[in-house]
Amino acid sequence: MRTDPSSRPDPFPPTEAALAARLEAIDPRAYARTRNALDGAVTRLSPYLTHGFTDVPAVVAALRRRHALRLEDKLVYELAWREYFQHLWSRLGDGIFASLRPPPAAHYAAELPQDIHRGATGVPAIDAAVRELYATGYLHNHARMWLASYVVHLRKVSWRAGADWMVAHLLDGDLASNHLSWQWVAGTLTGKPYLFNANNVARYAPQWASPGTAIDRGYDELDRIARADVDVGAEPGTHAAVDEPPLFGAPDCETEMPAATAIEVMHPWSLARRQPQRPAVALLLPEFHRSWRWPARRWAFVRGRLQELGAAVVRWPFAEALAALRGRDVTVTECFAAHYRELIASLRQRGATVLPVPRQFANPAQPCRSFSQFWNRVRGGVE
Numbered sequence: 001m002r003t004d005p006s007s008r009p010d011p012f013p014p015t016e017a018a019l020a021a022r023l024e025a026i027d028p029r030a031y032a033r034t035r036n037a038l039d040g041a042v043t044r045l046s047p048y049l050t051h052g053f054t055d056v057p058a059v060v061a062a063l064r065r066r067h068a069l070r071l072e073d074k075l076v077y078e079l080a081w082r083e084y085f086q087h088l089w090s091r092l093g094d095g096i097f098a099s100l101r102p103p104p105a106a107h108y109a110a111e112l113p114q115d116i117h118r119g120a121t122g123v124p125a126i127d128a129a130v131r132e133l134y135a136t137g138y139l140h141n142h143a144r145m146w147l148a149s150y151v152v153h154l155r156k157v158s159w160r161a162g163a164d165w166m167v168a169h170l171l172d173g174d175l176a177s178n179h180l181s182w183q184w185v186a187g188t189l190t191g192k193p194y195l196f197n198a199n200n201v202a203r204y205a206p207q208w209a210s211p212g213t214a215i216d217r218g219y220d221e222l223d224r225i226a227r228a229d230v231d232v233g234a235e236p237g238t239h240a241a242v243d244e245p246p247l248f249g250a251p252d253c254e255t256e257m258p259a260a261t262a263i264e265v266m267h268p269w270s271l272a273r274r275q276p277q278r279p280a281v282a283l284l285l286p287e288f289h290r291s292w293r294w295p296a297r298r299w300a301f302v303r304g305r306l307q308e309l310g311a312a313v314v315r316w317p318f319a320e321a322l323a324a325l326r327g328r329d330v331t332v333t334e335c336f337a338a339h340y341r342e343l344i345a346s347l348r349q350r351g352a353t354v355l356p357v358p359r360q361f362a363n364p365a366q367p368c369r370s371f372s373q374f375w376n377r378v379r380g381g382v383e
Protein backbone atom coordinates (compact mmCIF):
# COMPACT_ATOMS: atom_id res chain seq x y z
CA MET A 1 0.00 0.00 0.00
CA ARG A 2 1.30 3.47 -0.85
CA THR A 3 1.32 6.21 1.77
CA ASP A 4 1.11 9.88 0.91
CA PRO A 5 4.55 11.33 1.81
CA SER A 6 3.01 14.76 2.43
CA SER A 7 1.07 13.32 5.39
CA ARG A 8 4.27 12.44 7.31
CA PRO A 9 6.02 14.91 9.65
CA ASP A 10 8.92 16.68 7.92
CA PRO A 11 12.10 14.79 8.97
CA PHE A 12 14.30 17.73 7.91
CA PRO A 13 12.70 21.04 8.95
CA PRO A 14 14.81 23.92 7.58
CA THR A 15 15.16 25.64 10.94
CA GLU A 16 17.92 26.48 13.43
CA ALA A 17 15.96 24.62 16.10
CA ALA A 18 15.87 21.41 14.04
CA LEU A 19 19.60 21.62 13.33
CA ALA A 20 20.38 22.24 17.01
CA ALA A 21 18.26 19.22 18.00
CA ARG A 22 20.10 17.02 15.51
CA LEU A 23 23.50 18.15 16.77
CA GLU A 24 22.46 17.54 20.36
CA ALA A 25 21.27 14.01 19.58
CA ILE A 26 24.61 12.89 18.11
CA ASP A 27 26.51 10.27 20.08
CA PRO A 28 29.93 9.80 18.39
CA ARG A 29 30.55 6.47 20.20
CA ALA A 30 27.22 4.99 19.13
CA TYR A 31 27.85 6.37 15.63
CA ALA A 32 31.18 4.52 15.39
CA ARG A 33 29.60 1.26 16.57
CA THR A 34 26.45 1.30 14.47
CA ARG A 35 26.84 3.58 11.42
CA ASN A 36 26.84 0.70 8.92
CA ALA A 37 23.39 -0.51 9.98
CA LEU A 38 20.35 1.02 8.35
CA ASP A 39 18.91 1.75 11.79
CA GLY A 40 22.29 2.87 13.18
CA ALA A 41 22.93 6.13 15.06
CA VAL A 42 23.76 8.25 12.00
CA THR A 43 23.45 12.02 12.21
CA ARG A 44 21.20 12.88 9.23
CA LEU A 45 23.03 16.19 9.02
CA SER A 46 23.61 15.94 5.27
CA PRO A 47 20.86 18.29 3.99
CA TYR A 48 22.08 20.94 6.44
CA LEU A 49 25.72 20.48 5.35
CA THR A 50 25.02 20.35 1.62
CA HIS A 51 23.08 23.59 1.70
CA GLY A 52 25.59 25.46 3.82
CA PHE A 53 23.09 25.77 6.65
CA THR A 54 26.02 24.62 8.76
CA ASP A 55 29.57 23.51 7.93
CA VAL A 56 32.03 20.85 9.05
CA PRO A 57 34.01 23.04 11.52
CA ALA A 58 30.75 24.21 13.13
CA VAL A 59 29.61 20.59 13.52
CA VAL A 60 32.97 19.55 15.00
CA ALA A 61 32.90 22.53 17.40
CA ALA A 62 29.33 21.72 18.51
CA LEU A 63 30.30 18.08 19.13
CA ARG A 64 33.39 19.07 21.08
CA ARG A 65 31.28 21.11 23.48
CA ARG A 66 29.60 17.86 24.54
CA HIS A 67 32.04 15.06 23.73
CA ALA A 68 35.77 14.34 23.85
CA LEU A 69 36.03 14.12 20.06
CA ARG A 70 39.32 12.92 18.59
CA LEU A 71 40.74 12.91 15.09
CA GLU A 72 40.51 9.10 15.12
CA ASP A 73 36.77 9.18 15.70
CA LYS A 74 34.79 7.58 12.90
CA LEU A 75 32.50 10.60 12.61
CA VAL A 76 35.42 13.00 12.10
CA TYR A 77 36.78 10.66 9.45
CA GLU A 78 33.45 10.58 7.61
CA LEU A 79 33.17 14.36 7.77
CA ALA A 80 36.64 14.42 6.20
CA TRP A 81 35.23 12.43 3.26
CA ARG A 82 32.84 15.30 2.65
CA GLU A 83 35.75 17.74 2.59
CA TYR A 84 37.76 15.42 0.34
CA PHE A 85 35.00 15.41 -2.27
CA GLN A 86 34.62 19.21 -2.02
CA HIS A 87 38.41 19.45 -2.45
CA LEU A 88 38.22 17.42 -5.69
CA TRP A 89 35.31 19.54 -6.96
CA SER A 90 37.16 22.76 -6.22
CA ARG A 91 40.25 21.50 -8.08
CA LEU A 92 38.70 19.50 -10.97
CA GLY A 93 35.53 21.57 -11.55
CA ASP A 94 33.22 19.83 -14.04
CA GLY A 95 35.97 17.21 -14.49
CA ILE A 96 34.23 15.27 -11.70
CA PHE A 97 31.43 14.43 -14.16
CA ALA A 98 33.68 12.21 -16.33
CA SER A 99 35.28 8.91 -15.27
CA LEU A 100 38.58 9.59 -13.49
CA ARG A 101 39.80 6.06 -14.37
CA PRO A 102 38.50 3.43 -16.81
CA PRO A 103 35.50 1.41 -15.56
CA PRO A 104 35.79 -2.38 -15.15
CA ALA A 105 33.50 -3.36 -18.09
CA ALA A 106 33.52 -2.10 -21.69
CA HIS A 107 29.86 -1.11 -22.18
CA TYR A 108 27.25 0.56 -20.00
CA ALA A 109 23.75 1.76 -20.93
CA ALA A 110 23.29 5.53 -21.10
CA GLU A 111 19.88 5.39 -19.42
CA LEU A 112 18.36 3.84 -16.34
CA PRO A 113 15.82 1.10 -17.18
CA GLN A 114 12.19 1.71 -16.19
CA ASP A 115 12.14 -1.10 -13.62
CA ILE A 116 14.83 0.74 -11.61
CA HIS A 117 13.17 4.15 -12.06
CA ARG A 118 9.94 2.63 -10.80
CA GLY A 119 11.36 0.55 -7.95
CA ALA A 120 10.15 -2.64 -9.63
CA THR A 121 13.32 -4.72 -10.07
CA GLY A 122 12.04 -7.53 -7.84
CA VAL A 123 15.12 -7.24 -5.56
CA PRO A 124 13.57 -6.18 -2.22
CA ALA A 125 16.63 -4.16 -1.07
CA ILE A 126 16.76 -2.17 -4.30
CA ASP A 127 13.02 -1.54 -4.57
CA ALA A 128 12.83 -0.49 -0.91
CA ALA A 129 15.75 1.92 -1.39
CA VAL A 130 14.10 3.53 -4.43
CA ARG A 131 10.83 3.92 -2.50
CA GLU A 132 12.60 5.50 0.46
CA LEU A 133 14.55 7.85 -1.79
CA TYR A 134 11.36 9.08 -3.45
CA ALA A 135 9.32 9.25 -0.23
CA THR A 136 11.88 11.02 2.00
CA GLY A 137 14.73 12.44 -0.11
CA TYR A 138 17.18 10.68 2.22
CA LEU A 139 19.01 7.35 2.08
CA HIS A 140 21.42 5.79 4.51
CA ASN A 141 24.98 5.58 3.14
CA HIS A 142 24.84 1.79 2.84
CA ALA A 143 21.57 1.95 0.89
CA ARG A 144 23.16 4.46 -1.51
CA MET A 145 26.14 2.14 -2.00
CA TRP A 146 23.93 -0.91 -2.64
CA LEU A 147 21.69 0.94 -5.06
CA ALA A 148 24.64 2.38 -6.99
CA SER A 149 26.48 -0.95 -7.10
CA TYR A 150 23.39 -2.78 -8.36
CA VAL A 151 22.74 -0.14 -11.06
CA VAL A 152 26.32 -0.06 -12.36
CA HIS A 153 27.70 -3.57 -11.90
CA LEU A 154 24.65 -5.82 -12.16
CA ARG A 155 22.51 -3.78 -14.54
CA LYS A 156 25.40 -2.23 -16.53
CA VAL A 157 24.07 1.32 -16.48
CA SER A 158 26.69 4.09 -16.66
CA TRP A 159 27.51 5.54 -13.25
CA ARG A 160 26.80 9.00 -14.67
CA ALA A 161 23.19 8.12 -15.53
CA GLY A 162 22.69 6.64 -12.06
CA ALA A 163 24.32 9.59 -10.32
CA ASP A 164 22.23 12.16 -12.23
CA TRP A 165 19.07 10.29 -11.28
CA MET A 166 19.91 9.83 -7.60
CA VAL A 167 21.18 13.37 -7.00
CA ALA A 168 17.94 14.79 -8.37
CA HIS A 169 15.91 13.10 -5.64
CA LEU A 170 18.17 13.64 -2.63
CA LEU A 171 17.47 16.47 -0.26
CA ASP A 172 21.22 16.50 0.41
CA GLY A 173 22.04 16.08 -3.32
CA ASP A 174 25.61 17.32 -3.60
CA LEU A 175 27.28 17.06 -6.99
CA ALA A 176 30.69 16.32 -5.46
CA SER A 177 29.67 13.82 -2.75
CA ASN A 178 27.16 12.15 -5.03
CA HIS A 179 28.95 11.93 -8.36
CA LEU A 180 32.30 11.07 -6.79
CA SER A 181 30.67 8.43 -4.57
CA TRP A 182 29.13 6.89 -7.69
CA GLN A 183 32.60 6.93 -9.23
CA TRP A 184 33.95 5.28 -6.07
CA VAL A 185 31.30 2.52 -6.37
CA ALA A 186 31.86 2.17 -10.13
CA GLY A 187 35.61 1.78 -9.64
CA THR A 188 36.45 4.87 -11.70
CA LEU A 189 37.76 6.78 -8.67
CA THR A 190 39.94 4.11 -7.07
CA GLY A 191 40.22 1.42 -9.77
CA LYS A 192 38.30 -1.11 -7.63
CA PRO A 193 34.54 -1.73 -8.05
CA TYR A 194 32.44 -1.76 -4.87
CA LEU A 195 30.43 -5.01 -4.69
CA PHE A 196 27.85 -6.18 -2.18
CA ASN A 197 25.66 -9.24 -1.80
CA ALA A 198 22.53 -10.53 -0.07
CA ASN A 199 24.50 -11.55 3.06
CA ASN A 200 25.70 -7.97 3.42
CA VAL A 201 22.13 -6.70 3.19
CA ALA A 202 20.86 -9.34 5.65
CA ARG A 203 23.50 -8.23 8.16
CA TYR A 204 22.94 -4.47 8.01
CA ALA A 205 19.33 -4.25 6.83
CA PRO A 206 17.49 -7.49 7.73
CA GLN A 207 14.18 -5.80 6.87
CA TRP A 208 15.41 -5.60 3.23
CA ALA A 209 16.63 -9.23 3.01
CA SER A 210 16.81 -10.33 -0.63
CA PRO A 211 17.61 -14.07 -0.72
CA GLY A 212 17.38 -15.88 -4.03
CA THR A 213 17.69 -12.67 -6.12
CA ALA A 214 20.43 -11.41 -8.46
CA ILE A 215 22.44 -10.09 -5.48
CA ASP A 216 22.48 -13.50 -3.77
CA ARG A 217 25.88 -14.56 -5.12
CA GLY A 218 29.45 -14.93 -3.96
CA TYR A 219 31.96 -12.10 -4.42
CA ASP A 220 34.01 -13.92 -7.09
CA GLU A 221 30.94 -14.29 -9.27
CA LEU A 222 29.89 -10.67 -8.65
CA ASP A 223 33.37 -9.54 -9.65
CA ARG A 224 33.18 -11.55 -12.90
CA ILE A 225 29.79 -9.98 -13.68
CA ALA A 226 31.11 -6.49 -12.90
CA ARG A 227 33.91 -6.96 -15.46
CA ALA A 228 31.73 -8.52 -18.19
CA ASP A 229 29.17 -6.86 -20.45
CA VAL A 230 26.26 -8.58 -18.71
CA ASP A 231 23.01 -7.02 -17.50
CA VAL A 232 21.42 -9.52 -15.10
CA GLY A 233 18.00 -7.91 -15.72
CA ALA A 234 15.06 -7.50 -13.36
CA GLU A 235 13.85 -10.54 -11.41
CA PRO A 236 11.33 -12.70 -13.31
CA GLY A 237 7.63 -11.85 -12.86
CA THR A 238 5.89 -8.51 -12.38
CA HIS A 239 6.59 -6.27 -9.41
CA ALA A 240 4.66 -3.38 -7.86
CA ALA A 241 5.88 -0.04 -9.25
CA VAL A 242 6.11 3.42 -7.71
CA ASP A 243 5.85 6.83 -9.43
CA GLU A 244 8.95 8.98 -9.63
CA PRO A 245 8.28 12.37 -7.96
CA PRO A 246 8.22 15.32 -10.38
CA LEU A 247 11.24 17.64 -10.57
CA PHE A 248 11.21 21.41 -10.98
CA GLY A 249 13.53 24.20 -12.13
CA ALA A 250 13.94 27.39 -10.09
CA PRO A 251 10.53 28.57 -8.87
CA ASP A 252 9.09 32.01 -9.55
CA CYS A 253 9.97 34.53 -6.86
CA GLU A 254 8.25 37.80 -6.31
CA THR A 255 10.54 39.50 -3.85
CA GLU A 256 12.26 42.80 -4.60
CA MET A 257 15.93 43.70 -4.23
CA PRO A 258 16.67 45.66 -1.03
CA ALA A 259 17.62 49.29 -1.63
CA ALA A 260 20.85 49.11 0.43
CA THR A 261 24.12 49.22 -1.52
CA ALA A 262 26.00 46.84 0.80
CA ILE A 263 24.34 43.42 0.60
CA GLU A 264 25.05 39.79 1.31
CA VAL A 265 24.30 37.62 -1.72
CA MET A 266 23.15 34.13 -0.75
CA HIS A 267 22.43 31.09 -2.92
CA PRO A 268 21.07 27.58 -2.32
CA TRP A 269 24.43 26.35 -0.96
CA SER A 270 24.94 29.20 1.50
CA LEU A 271 21.92 29.07 3.76
CA ALA A 272 23.67 30.75 6.70
CA ARG A 273 24.26 34.46 7.24
CA ARG A 274 27.94 35.40 7.12
CA GLN A 275 27.37 39.19 7.39
CA PRO A 276 24.11 39.55 9.32
CA GLN A 277 24.40 43.37 9.51
CA ARG A 278 23.77 43.55 5.74
CA PRO A 279 20.41 42.89 4.07
CA ALA A 280 20.43 39.52 2.29
CA VAL A 281 19.44 38.70 -1.27
CA ALA A 282 19.21 35.04 -2.27
CA LEU A 283 19.88 34.37 -5.95
CA LEU A 284 18.43 31.49 -7.96
CA LEU A 285 20.04 31.13 -11.39
CA PRO A 286 17.60 29.35 -13.75
CA GLU A 287 20.45 28.22 -16.03
CA PHE A 288 21.79 25.84 -13.34
CA HIS A 289 18.38 24.57 -12.29
CA ARG A 290 17.37 23.77 -15.86
CA SER A 291 20.07 21.07 -15.90
CA TRP A 292 19.73 20.06 -12.25
CA ARG A 293 16.07 19.99 -11.31
CA TRP A 294 14.87 19.37 -7.77
CA PRO A 295 11.74 17.89 -6.16
CA ALA A 296 9.24 20.19 -4.43
CA ARG A 297 10.54 19.01 -1.04
CA ARG A 298 14.00 20.36 -1.74
CA TRP A 299 12.75 23.71 -2.96
CA ALA A 300 10.62 23.94 0.20
CA PHE A 301 13.73 23.25 2.31
CA VAL A 302 15.76 25.98 0.59
CA ARG A 303 12.99 28.56 0.50
CA GLY A 304 11.85 27.78 4.05
CA ARG A 305 15.34 28.49 5.33
CA LEU A 306 15.67 31.70 3.31
CA GLN A 307 12.37 32.81 4.74
CA GLU A 308 13.62 32.07 8.27
CA LEU A 309 16.62 34.30 7.50
CA GLY A 310 14.45 37.06 6.05
CA ALA A 311 16.33 37.03 2.72
CA ALA A 312 14.77 38.49 -0.42
CA VAL A 313 14.69 35.67 -2.99
CA VAL A 314 15.20 36.58 -6.66
CA ARG A 315 15.27 34.36 -9.73
CA TRP A 316 17.41 36.06 -12.32
CA PRO A 317 19.13 34.71 -15.41
CA PHE A 318 22.90 35.08 -15.22
CA ALA A 319 23.18 38.32 -17.27
CA GLU A 320 20.33 39.99 -15.38
CA ALA A 321 21.88 39.05 -12.03
CA LEU A 322 25.21 40.55 -13.05
CA ALA A 323 23.50 43.74 -14.20
CA ALA A 324 21.34 44.03 -11.06
CA LEU A 325 24.37 43.66 -8.80
CA ARG A 326 26.43 46.29 -10.63
CA GLY A 327 27.56 49.05 -8.29
CA ARG A 328 26.68 47.08 -5.15
CA ASP A 329 29.09 46.23 -2.37
CA VAL A 330 28.66 42.45 -2.36
CA THR A 331 29.68 39.70 0.06
CA VAL A 332 29.06 36.16 -1.14
CA THR A 333 30.11 32.61 -0.19
CA GLU A 334 32.01 30.57 -2.79
CA CYS A 335 30.27 27.79 -4.67
CA PHE A 336 31.44 25.25 -7.27
CA ALA A 337 28.10 24.66 -9.03
CA ALA A 338 28.12 25.74 -12.69
CA HIS A 339 26.72 29.23 -13.48
CA TYR A 340 26.84 30.16 -9.77
CA ARG A 341 30.60 29.58 -9.87
CA GLU A 342 30.99 31.82 -12.94
CA LEU A 343 28.74 34.51 -11.50
CA ILE A 344 30.75 34.60 -8.28
CA ALA A 345 33.99 34.78 -10.29
CA SER A 346 32.62 37.82 -12.17
CA LEU A 347 31.54 39.46 -8.92
CA ARG A 348 35.00 38.84 -7.49
CA GLN A 349 36.56 40.60 -10.48
CA ARG A 350 34.37 43.58 -9.70
CA GLY A 351 35.66 43.69 -6.13
CA ALA A 352 33.11 41.54 -4.26
CA THR A 353 34.26 39.84 -1.07
CA VAL A 354 34.08 36.08 -1.72
CA LEU A 355 34.12 34.08 1.51
CA PRO A 356 35.39 30.49 1.36
CA VAL A 357 33.21 27.70 2.74
CA PRO A 358 34.70 27.04 6.21
CA ARG A 359 36.75 23.83 6.20
CA GLN A 360 38.01 21.69 9.05
CA PHE A 361 40.79 20.30 6.88
CA ALA A 362 43.04 22.10 4.42
CA ASN A 363 42.28 22.19 0.68
CA PRO A 364 45.54 21.05 -0.99
CA ALA A 365 46.49 22.96 -4.15
CA GLN A 366 46.88 19.80 -6.23
CA PRO A 367 44.00 17.30 -6.47
CA CYS A 368 44.59 14.26 -4.24
CA ARG A 369 43.71 11.16 -6.29
CA SER A 370 42.84 9.09 -3.22
CA PHE A 371 41.22 9.77 0.10
CA SER A 372 44.20 8.32 1.96
CA GLN A 373 46.55 10.71 0.14
CA PHE A 374 44.27 13.59 1.16
CA TRP A 375 43.93 12.34 4.75
CA ASN A 376 47.68 11.89 5.21
CA ARG A 377 48.26 15.38 3.87
CA VAL A 378 45.62 17.24 5.88
CA ARG A 379 45.24 15.40 9.18
CA GLY A 380 48.45 16.81 10.61
CA GLY A 381 47.12 20.34 10.36
CA VAL A 382 44.12 19.77 12.58
CA GLU A 383 45.15 19.86 16.20
Ligand SMILES: Cc1cc2nc3c(=O)[nH]c(=O)nc-3n(C[C@H](O)[C@H](O)[C@H](O)COP(=O)(O)OP(=O)(O)OC[C@H]3O[C@@H](n4cnc5c(N)ncnc54)[C@H](O)[C@@H]3O)c2cc1C
Nearest residue numbers: 042043044045046078081082141144172173174177178181
Ligand atom coordinates in the same frame (compact mmCIF):
# COMPACT_ATOMS: atom_id res chain seq x y z
C1 LIG B 1 26.13 6.58 -4.19
C2 LIG B 1 26.27 7.62 -3.10
C3 LIG B 1 25.74 8.88 -3.27
C4 LIG B 1 25.92 9.86 -2.28
N1 LIG B 1 25.38 11.12 -2.47
C5 LIG B 1 25.55 12.07 -1.54
C6 LIG B 1 25.02 13.38 -1.72
O1 LIG B 1 24.43 13.69 -2.74
N2 LIG B 1 25.19 14.27 -0.71
C7 LIG B 1 25.86 13.97 0.43
O2 LIG B 1 25.96 14.83 1.32
N3 LIG B 1 26.40 12.75 0.62
C8 LIG B 1 26.26 11.79 -0.32
N4 LIG B 1 26.79 10.54 -0.11
C9 LIG B 1 27.62 10.29 1.08
C10 LIG B 1 26.85 9.74 2.30
O3 LIG B 1 26.09 8.63 1.91
C11 LIG B 1 25.92 10.78 2.90
O4 LIG B 1 26.63 11.96 3.19
C12 LIG B 1 25.32 10.27 4.23
O5 LIG B 1 24.69 9.03 4.05
C13 LIG B 1 24.33 11.30 4.74
O6 LIG B 1 23.68 10.84 5.87
P1 LIG B 1 24.09 11.34 7.33
O7 LIG B 1 24.12 12.82 7.37
O8 LIG B 1 23.17 10.66 8.29
O9 LIG B 1 25.56 10.78 7.42
P2 LIG B 1 26.49 10.45 8.68
O10 LIG B 1 26.98 9.06 8.50
O11 LIG B 1 25.83 10.80 9.95
O12 LIG B 1 27.74 11.40 8.43
C14 LIG B 1 27.80 12.77 8.87
C15 LIG B 1 28.20 13.62 7.69
O13 LIG B 1 29.48 13.23 7.21
C16 LIG B 1 29.51 13.32 5.79
N5 LIG B 1 29.68 11.97 5.24
C17 LIG B 1 29.43 10.79 5.85
N6 LIG B 1 29.74 9.76 5.03
C18 LIG B 1 30.18 10.31 3.89
C19 LIG B 1 30.65 9.79 2.65
N7 LIG B 1 30.77 8.47 2.45
N8 LIG B 1 31.01 10.65 1.68
C20 LIG B 1 30.93 11.99 1.86
N9 LIG B 1 30.50 12.55 3.01
C21 LIG B 1 30.13 11.73 4.00
C22 LIG B 1 28.18 13.90 5.34
O14 LIG B 1 28.30 15.29 5.22
C23 LIG B 1 27.27 13.51 6.51
O15 LIG B 1 26.15 14.38 6.63
C24 LIG B 1 26.64 9.55 -1.10
C25 LIG B 1 27.17 8.27 -0.93
C26 LIG B 1 26.98 7.31 -1.92
C27 LIG B 1 27.56 5.93 -1.71
